[in-house]
Amino acid sequence: MDSVSRETIAQPLGRRERKKLKVKERVYSSALALFTERGYDRTSIDEIAEHADVARGTFFNYFQRKEDLVGAWGEQRRNKLRERLEVPMQSAEGSVAVRLERCMTALGDINEEEREITGAMLSAWVKAGRPLLEEPFAAEIFASIVKSGLACGEVSPDVDPERVGNLLRDVYLGTLYRWTRTQQRKGALHEELNAVLQLFLHGLLVTPESHG
Structure with a gap:
């Protein structure tokens, strides 16, 4: 700017x-x-x-329209995410994994800070068709992190950043939907998000090398 x-x-x-x-x-x-x-x-x-x-x-x-309130809620959340990630994401420090963890943690914290509102508005967001109408903002952030990893050789060259971004957004939203229907302790959402992220990054199959 x-x-x-x-x-x-x-x-x-x-x-x-x-x-x-x-x-x-x-x-x-x-x-x-x-x-x-x-x-x-x-x-x-x-x-x-x-x-x-x-x-x-x-x-x-x-x-x-009443639906416009849902759009305003979504935009407010996007602004919060931008603010929380602006300095960390501009920094050259941190691996792709670390930066993805920061993003997942920020998403978790934003939702946990207003849990009751999140549950009600997430339902309204879906009913208003917003997941189909709005640009996949979180997916774009995830994809940009992966692109930076491609540029520096940290990410495998055959990886599609947009596909990864969409997959991680799906992981985030699926985890968020489940979380809003449970009564869990504070911090549980971003812990679950990062646990799933680790599974995503490191896989679930045992490689031959791991058997020594």
Whole structure:
């Protein structure tokens, strides 16, 4: 990002923009609270507006449909992942395995920090068809790590980074779905994610060399 872009982002918002941002955040927070309490399907736009103490029309100033709240949730999570990985991923230090572990741990922590919301919104995300509509953001991150490993000779040259990225995204989502349906101790999600990652990286078959 160049200096002009940074200065543009750093400029403070005016009073009107700040007020609009606060109202939008109140509507969004109210929606998530109701989705978590009642479920996505059983929550209406009128109920969200009442909970946020705004008129029904105000809701539509920020979100055209209830499904757009699900998209906003997904984007917020992508931003969190970007922020947590920005410095580690820019660093030249760390093997491909280490960087993949950082990514899995970050994904685990993000979900564990808001477990109840994650369970409710993950269900809404699936019902809204978002897994098919949205770009596979996590898969792209995984693939970029594998590509860097290819460039430095750490990864086998016959490996397809995009395929690996999609596989690891599938591993992440499958583990996440199971985790939301259980009552496990804190830290269990990212531990499970990294355990599956190790299996993915090192395989499950015994090689002839291992028998000595």
